Amino acid sequence: MLTLIHAPQSRSSGVIQLLDELGSLDQVAVQTVTVRRLRSGTGAADPANPHPEGKVPLLIHDGAMIRERNAIMLYLTELFPAAGMGIPPGDPQRGTFLSWLAYYGNVMEPVFIGQFVGITHPAYHDVFRGMAEVTATLQTAVERGPWLMGDRYTAVDLLISGVFAWAPDAVPDVPAIRDWVARCQARPSVARTQAFDTARTPA
């Protein structure tokens, strides 16, 4: 059995969108919880959330807990391969796909958060680099495009473009990146996910 611990309009919404793209949302029990909303300072960890830090998303598969969006997305693309949202082992593009998944969590998110909260420590920059490097990496991929993996829209487009849906001001002022974000946002799964979340948001 698959259960997704989800809070509407949060990082777990990307997992809902992925399940929609995979055509597998109906195979997952979605358990809605509350979380602390750091930006607004509202909300609280839900005692019903089994995540050890009270966060979302958390995927539970037959009792095994899978946390962190990039791991959850890899897991789901392998569990539901038919939609082609992942790149399977043996495919020559597998390494590039895994690199994007890891680069998002290991580098991009720290860079975005660092910029958002104004971290300017040189050691932080030495470890993660900064927006200039992230922008150049994205630009190189989407100029070749149309998607990060070339001609296939995959889970890495969904994962990485998601941050720009939350922070449109953070989209680099590079036409190829703006166009790629717009292409990602035009996926019908984006609107369906918003509707899914709206239906689960208390009035």
Ligand SMILES: N[C@@H](CCC(=O)N[C@@H](CS)C(=O)NCC(=O)O)C(=O)O
């Ligand atoms: N690195 C984690 C981050 C998860 C995360 O921070 N989720 C937020 C929701 S947007 C949360 O649950 N916050 C509640 C809290 O920090 O207590 C991932 O990408 O899955």
